[in-house]
Amino acid sequence: QDDNQGSTDGEGTKYTVGICQLVQHEALDAATQGFIDALNEALPGQVEFQNKNASGDSANCSTIVNGFVSDGVDLIMANATGALTAAAAATSDIPILGTSITAYGVALDIDDFNGTVGGNISGTSDLADLEAQANMITEWFPEAKKVGLLFCSAEPNSRYQIGEVAKCLSDKGIETKEFAFTDTNDVASVTQSAADYSDVVYVPTDNTAASNTEAIANVLVPAGVPAICGEEGICKGCGVATLSISYYDLGVTYR
Structure with a gap:
């Protein structure tokens, strides 16, 4: 999916920015739009955007960013982990900005990550x-004894989040169990297993979950199992509460 925004009219140096977004859902869409709006405000009429969506396929991310490299874009914005890893593999010369990345050390497999990627990557x-x-979870549902951790096994940043939440809940004496779907095809069946086990379900910031909130809600709501979610878009689709950031502001942060 392509969506070119911006302009090459106006005064000043012209720039071409390639945007690779892993998948279309509310959070990532907002981050991309915030980024576009901020650059258009900072450099009015000077930026042409090549805005491409990988439709949830990491292989498509590689194709997209390799195209950006061939086109000689001035900057690559990689929205979500799959896009970032593809961009990092494609070029060490073109500046890369990542967004919607939970943990850069996890995403890029950096040992002893100190908060700075270095080289041509920031974000x-x-x-x-x-x-x-x-x-x-414990404040809203003090009687809960079992929490199901629902996430996509193909997303390392999701695994990082559920690992940290599991530690926190364990310290409170709450039992947890992981329920990992591999892709959209088994979201419903894995969610059913989570619902059968859980008093409460936790869903982290997970792109596959964000793209399948209706399927998750179709299981959890009839089962009467509430979900605490990692971000607002997922919460709107299948949860009851979240403590989240503004993804639009996350994109604007580049300004």
Whole structure:
């Protein structure tokens, strides 16, 4: 999916920015729009955007960013982990900005990550306060004894989040169990297993979950199992509460 925005009219140097967004859903869409709006405000009429969506396929991310490299874009904005890893593999010369990345060290497999990637990669993180999210579970549902951790096994940043939340809940004496779907095809069946086990379900900032909130809600709501979610878009679709950031502001942060 292509969506070219921006202009090459006006005064000043002209720039071409390639945007690779892993998948279309509310949070990532907002981050992309915030980024576009901020650059258009900072450099009116000077930026042409090549805005491409990988439709949830990491292989498509590689094709997209390799196209950006061939086109000689001035900057690549990689929206979500799959886009970032593809961009990092494609070029060490063109500047890369990541967004909607929970943990750069996890995403790029950097040992002893100190908060700076270095080289041609920088960006912003959507990591929320995971301890506070865990606290929400016990505050909203003090009688809960079992929490199902629902996420996509193909997303390393999701696994990082559920690992941290599990530690926090364990310290409170709450039992947790992981329920991992591999892609959209088994979201419903895995969610059913989570619903059968859980008093409450926790869903982190997970792109596959964000794209399948209706399927998750279709299981959890009839089962009467509430979900605490990692971000607002997922919460709107299948949850009852979240402690989240503004993804639009995350995109604007580049200004």
